[in-house]
Amino acid sequence: MDMKTTAHANPEFLTVIYEVEGPESQARSTATRICLDQTIEAESNLLPPSLRSTILGFLEDLRATVEGRYQATIRFRGDLLGGECSDLLNILFGTSSLRGDVTLRSFAMTNGLLASWPGPRFGIDGIRQMVGVVRRPLLCAVLKPLGRTPRELAELAVQFVEGGADVIKDDQSLVDQDWCRFDERVSRCAEAIARAGTRRGRPCLYFAHISAAWDTMRRRAVLAKSLGASGLLVAPGLTGFDALRALRSDDEIALPIAGHPSMLGTLVDRGGGGLASSVVYGLLPRLVGSDLSIYPAFGSDYPMSQQACVLIAEHCRRTWGSLKPLMPAVGGRLGSGSLVELNSALGMDVMFIVGSRIQQSPDGVVAGMQELHRLLKD
């Protein structure tokens, strides 16, 4: 099939909003460069004139932002994309990532394109059903620190369940170390959590960390499921986003997936170009099928404004074609004081990750968890 014959056959588009430096003439020049760089990475006269309008990005709009930069809306033809997440990332920002002066602010797709993305298998409603909690934020406790044995982690997990945790996840540092092998860890923790959940009369989910090269990761996913894990923790900054999507689409696995932010901070624009945090922690994980997206809370140890934190949560939850909403999950050494403030800013459909501090509660882990629960119910 010749390109020319398909020129008007494809009504699908990817529309991307970039932010670039002013003044306006420079902004227009950068935006025009993006139209070329993200498609042919060459000057437009390398294409016959008949192909330019169908292959090159098209600058739909350029306007000043309140911060004095410029927002460029660029439309790309859907049939430039293959079906892979790698294709999408390449068109969104592949070559522009080398510049250092472009921010990928947001993107949208026509419905035909969006339909090829799975989105969350369970989403917020599915997770809520599993834990039997309808109307309050969820609490997720973390199995840590690295250095503990599977038996010690399982004992800690029981205390988390008794304190009222809705979800328990492995710390991302737990992989397959000599003193804490993957299979023994997952087996002991899954069993302890299931038993404690039965005792308290309400299940607690357990997300096992499986990040690895694809073959190992899939093997771990299947093994984790057979050992009783009720969810999977994956860091797409370590594995690539396509790997998360492949897990999501695998009907043999069919477990909820939590996306962990390890290494994803490098993607986020901090003044030297990059992706908006709402793309990194909101749009991309949702598209590939995370059910939970873990990211730093505002007021935590990591730089994150309240505005950015709320915007990410909105991108996780707002209507987007038929993709289910995913649960924003914020963490970063949170104390009880910050939980109330976060709850008020982020609303009900959010999960709080309580990591190391809960283990140092003056009255013990169980009492510490119970205290957090009371705060969220008031």
Place this chain on the structure above:
Amino acid sequence: MDMKTTAHANPEFLTVIYEVEGPESQARSTATRICLDQTIEAESNLLPPSLRSTILGFLEDLRATVEGRYQATIRFRGDLLGGECSDLLNILFGTSSLRGDVTLRSFAMTNGLLASWPGPRFGIDGIRQMVGVVRRPLLCAVLKPLGRTPRELAELAVQFVEGGADVIKDDQSLVDQDWCRFDERVSRCAEAIARAGTRRGRPCLYFAHISAAWDTMRRRAVLAKSLGASGLLVAPGLTGFDALRALRSDDEIALPIAGHPSMLGTLVDRGGGGLASSVVYGLLPRLVGSDLSIYPAFGSDYPMSQQACVLIAEHCRRTWGSLKPLMPAVGGRLGSGSLVELNSALGMDVMFIVGSRIQQSPDGVVAGMQELHRLLKD
């Protein structure tokens, strides 16, 4: 096995150099934080005292740099790592990526750890043998732009070979579009390049672009080989570094691999934290087994200082355990003027990527390529 019993059994270490902000007291505090964040991501008192020295990162050295920042050398125990690239990235920079004020400058491993990494299968010597060129920089031409049919790309490829290209690679925008299907593109181009190579009496390598989710990518790699491609082009910024390593270690494939920088620019520190470009384009691709590492040249359209460009090339080529050197490959809309300057700065063991400009040579593609060759031989 209990952690305590293995405390002194493992003499292997990962040693990482980070750069952090001053003054010294702040630098020391950040460095101490990294020792915790990159291992247990918690306060040290969460670990029993007996485990602290074996689990936590150890700050070996802190010194001021000439630029007024501080360089922290931190040692991590080798047995914290599993065998995956994801484990390495997580320990190197996973949590620190969320901060925005830490640069990963470099890293090294003891020989026992390094031995688990494959490194390039062919490396500089292997590539030189394949193309029959011993003592000059290599020239790589690019099949582009997106929008052309397989037949048109194959015709262009023949001109590249006649002009003296040593290597031809797909543009990274070529995936599997309707008007340019993967199998037809690779089949036509591989055949045309092989035939033209025979005519001129010296082979020209052809690297087919295969970036995708793992299952698709491996299928494409096997297919590309069966269709006559002599190399594979992969963008680890799109696929993850583990995927490149898995391809490298697959004896059924056993083709040279070129790493493309698409999306990798987001990893590079541009003042808001991140990895040094010599880690992104040098150490990591070499460790996982790229034979060629493509990155922006100094003086190109993308920000890259001469010093950084040369440092990357040094990281590609210097002695590093038993890992073969990989060929630095620089590009970015290079003209003939810049080639001479790049050659003088980067030395002989380098590849120049000539992309779109060569197609606009006033006397045609063949004459344009021949002119570049003359420059490199003088």
